Amino acid sequence: MSDRLAVLGSPIAHSQSPALHTAAYQVLGRSWSYERRELREHELTDFLDTCGSSWRGLSLTMPLKNAAFAASEIHDDDAEITGAVNTLRLNNGPVAGFNTDVDGIVRAVRAAGTAAPHSVMILGGGATAASAIVAAARLGASHVDVAVRAPERATALQALAASIDVQIDVRQFGSAPSTPDADLVISTLPGGVAAPEQFTAASRRRALLLDVAYWPWPSELARAWHAEQGRVINGLAMLAHQALLQVRIFDSGSPLTPLPDEKRVISAMLGAVNLAADGLA
Missing domain, CATH: 3.40.50.720 (NAD(P)-binding Rossmann-like Domain)
Structure with missing residues (x-):
């Protein structure tokens, strides 16, 4: 069975995270599945209790980022300082919470x-x-x-x-x-x-x-x-850049470890949502 991943939040039907992650995993040759799940804050703990060994990780959007912080056993520095988690790594020891939004914003602004x-x-x-x-x-x-x-x-x-x-x-x-x-x-x-x-x-x-x-x-x-x-940066640019860091986490366990052929990965992700490299729209 392929490793499972998902983006959780409410509302979630509009999320472009599946398009971004699927494009990245195709370039990387990973046979991982990535889906959307409608989930509210009070439902997160019960959902995590149902995640078996096939679950590699989760992306979290509104309104789950503070609840995901509370559900994490360990945190990266950006999660610790903000009290917000938008990424959970589930299959590599303790449940690890990360905040990739910070550098997603930084990368999107610099790209512009x-x-x-x-x-x-x-x-x-x-x-x-x-x-x-x-x-x-x-x-x-x-x-x-x-x-x-x-x-x-x-x-x-x-x-x-x-x-x-x-x-x-x-x-x-x-x-x-x-x-x-x-x-x-x-x-x-x-x-x-x-x-x-x-x-x-x-x-x-x-x-x-x-x-x-x-x-x-x-x-x-x-x-x-x-x-x-x-000049306007489309929010998809932040989403794509923070998603790249999530892919790093799901792949290696660290947002600091570059992916193989990372330039081609981010190019494919931006292409999946029809966004220029500078993110301007």
């Missing part, structure tokens, strides 16, 4: 040609926002603005930023004009929600936008950026 943003604005306060803060620091940003619905719930994000020496300002959506000098805007909001921030035309022309929600596409924010000929 922005190497070192000074100021970053993040929309949303969930698990992916925590990853975005760490990614901003890794890209070299010294200041991060975070806009959320309820600032009083963002104390964990403030503590996270302090732990990695990043200056952070947290405010409520729409309570102040959007940051005009941001080099990078990262929206971690779910797909299909109305944009809670109004950005000036100058902001949209200046800042690179990464909208991690790739369905439905284009998002309201992406359309606003396109109206000013601004």
Whole structure:
């Protein structure tokens, strides 16, 4: 029997993870299966209890990243610092939790040609926002603005930023004009929600936008950026780059170990979702 893998979350029918992973495994010559499973947070522990020896690993999306952290017996550094896990390795000793979202964001931004943003604005306060803060620091940003619905719930994000020496300002959506000098805007909001921030035309022309929600596409924010000929990274780029790291984990157990013929692997993954190498859309 081939090794089993899946992406879990809710909603999940739109997920492009199976296309990305299947393309990678075809290049690598792995006869692994990869499927989608609709799963809510309270169901994760019971699901893991049913995973036998045929299960190699899992990808986790909303709303399971914090529950997956709790279910992991060991964590990699990015999972430990963010408290979020989007990858579980199941068949190599203790259940190991990893966060590939951080470097997925970093790789997607660098592929688009922005190497070192000074100021970053993040929309949303969930698990992916925590990853975005760490990614901003890794890209070299010294200041991060975070806009959320309820600032009083963002104390964990403030503590996270302090732990990695990043200056952070947290405010409520729409309570102040959007940051005009941001080099990078990262929206971690779910797909299909109305944009809670109004950005000036100058902001949209200046800042690179990464909208991690790739369905439905284009998002309201992406359309606003396109109206000013601004640069937009499709969320599929982040998904593809973090998925490459997941493939590394499922293959070798480490996100740091490159795959055989990795350039051909990522090219096949991007091709599977019709995305250019720079991720711009």
